[in-house]
Amino acid sequence: MTLRLTLLICFMNLSLFAQTDDDAFFVKEIYDYTLENSLCYDWLTILSEVIGGRLSGSFAAETSVKYTYHIMSSLALDAVSKQECSVPVWQRGDYEMVKVIDDTSGNEFVLNATTLGNSLGTNEIGVKAPIVEVHSLDELKELGEDEIKGKIVFFNRPMNNTYVNTFRAYGSAVDQRASGPSVASKLGAVGTIVRSMTTKLDDIPHTGVTVFEPDDNMIPAMAISTNDAEKLASMLPNPSISLYMQNSARILENQLSHNVIGEITGSQYPDEIILVGGHLDSWDIGGGAHDDGAGCVHALQVMATLKALNYKPKRTIRCVMFMNEENGLSGGKTYADKSNQNSEYHMAAIESDAGGFSPRGFGVGGTADAIKTKFPNVREWMDILSPYGIGISPGGGGADINPLKSQGGLLFGLRPDSQRYFDYHHTALDKIAAVNKRELSLGAAAMTSLVFLLDKYGLGTR
């Protein structure tokens, strides 16, 4: 993050352009309007509580497509459409259980558990096997087939709590969930359980996707709460202890779903697109409030605020609700493919997929040099945004917009404060009660302000 300061130092100076006051005034209008009149919290309440968890291929996901299409239509945008994409359909089913069994005493206790997306389902008898605890994929590979075959692998490396940015802590541990079951299956494991991805010690299990390779012999893969992971680890190694896993997950045929797209067409440079977006789909066990209903309503609110303030953009402002970020990225890939086929140019894309918490700025994708070249006006922008606690630092983008990188524009990610994100992420607690209305609205205001500046000034070089 020291780079951020370096950027500040390089780009800032005391000479301000004449129009800066006007820009600051309009940004204040954006903030005032959003804090007083935004509908994003109400929209998010519908998305997360009425519609609920929206896993790709579910009835709820399709309802969310219709609901956000309805919102965009109500905003009198210049065009609103749905874009077909084919999504995988994984269903959790009705039951899931993990328990520890002491074969000597016959004692057993049930763990707080949730099945991971793409997990194989067990039959009704379930799977019972000895446990091997590991803390990394390397440790697993070193143990090798002899130690792993016929066993259940227990991944138990905690997230690194000393990282101030919790996304970095997530990145330090999530390989266990994403790739662990695949690697374990190659070594003959009959199942895997993963310590939940959270900085907290609590009883809440966190789901999320795991990825098997095409030739893998798929196995059941489930997550347990951090408290239970600690408890289980304290009992190991013990030859009389084994683990029992049962779940009713199943994979159905791919299904057609949709991205939802709305735009205000630019008056001067309609071919220069500024995209705002989030992903509609969410995990099924919560309401997908922070992940990523918040991002969806942030993007919708950008459009609503620009319309309400009667702003006529020079460039095309496009709002995209992406489908299937959680388990496939089909929406983001489809969108980029079609965009490339149509020779479109996304001058900038801003994704909000880090929660509805108090915003601290934007990350921007690319090298400091590239950002400098693209950003002739950044010194004034920083001066305009910093009173709202908004900075711009290197490292941006988002899973859904990253496929647009080849078009050469800038990719931004909204950066809310990250401390609470993994208290809720992929859990039953990701509900509207975990969202503060002002914090959510401020994210929308920050995005609208950046869109305004990008639209008004464009980038330095194309």
Added chain:
Amino acid sequence: MTLRLTLLICFMNLSLFAQTDDDAFFVKEIYDYTLENSLCYDWLTILSEVIGGRLSGSFAAETSVKYTYHIMSSLALDAVSKQECSVPVWQRGDYEMVKVIDDTSGNEFVLNATTLGNSLGTNEIGVKAPIVEVHSLDELKELGEDEIKGKIVFFNRPMNNTYVNTFRAYGSAVDQRASGPSVASKLGAVGTIVRSMTTKLDDIPHTGVTVFEPDDNMIPAMAISTNDAEKLASMLPNPSISLYMQNSARILENQLSHNVIGEITGSQYPDEIILVGGHLDSWDIGGGAHDDGAGCVHALQVMATLKALNYKPKRTIRCVMFMNEENGLSGGKTYADKSNQNSEYHMAAIESDAGGFSPRGFGVGGTADAIKTKFPNVREWMDILSPYGIGISPGGGGADINPLKSQGGLLFGLRPDSQRYFDYHHTALDKIAAVNKRELSLGAAAMTSLVFLLDKYGLGTR
């Protein structure tokens, strides 16, 4: 806040002193230790849940004196003491009620209400009178005695939601609560009700202090929830509607209480004191978790972390738990008086009294010029603290430490993110459930880091 950028521009440059890397390394040690090992959340749980609301003169307040004295003693500081101060004793008593009565229909409904600190109690019959709604002290004064005498004044100006800093929004409205009842009493009002000080529309009443002048004819003063304020306003004006107020508040004799003080004596400049503190007392209806248990445990954690890392300060680091911030400031005033009598010099004082939310930096009291003179090292400090999202901006201090201003040191206030503060402030919701452990710990780490830098480098001029 543009001034903040100006400061950045003035003070930052690219030449870093050789010791900066060492400093950054120690700050990282502070953060790592605090995030992994801090006890502040556990201490706050005891303060806010076991001991609970700690209004000056209450049993709970005295228990909190003993508890924090116990914590300081356990930290093996060089000195721990209690400092006597005389505190006012206001008690809420057992009952409080506000209801609206329609004298024509006989209908009545009860409002969500709480008595303000220093309110006069009513007798058991209560007070019933016509209502006059006003939105400012000026409006009230213009109405004058003819319109006000014998009536209940209803202050209903909302906090300004468009201010991003909610403390500014609080400042824009709190004169109604702090001074409104006094002004109303001078005009012959028989009671006052005040719209609760919060940016939210909800059913939660917010208490807080109101101040009568010595010659005032004290009257009952209570706050109602924002939803009820809106509802009541929608019924006015209506000559058949009157308001009924009842509460059992009483004021007892002043009582002796204590500040709690602990210090690590400086090895080279023991006469240069760096103070960290918060206030022990809180309103009675909640647990005083954010206000200001968080500030107390922040300050205690600074001492614990310095001890745990075996840091030997050059200057004296003093931790103060102030008593009676909420309704009198007796602790802060007494502390400064004794300090001045002893010719002490507080080179710096840092108060945490803005909640236990994710920290965004420090405000520092004084002019930009004074800060520049005092802060020869601020360019490196900013570089060290900014990776943790910590800035330093003008405008600091705190109610308890402001009386130390005449000693000529710098007064800092910790600045947590303010969006959620007034969801809880002075309500029954200000409990540990509203506090996130990582956010709380990060505040302590930020304060410890600033103490370390202040201790190592001192100030530019005395």
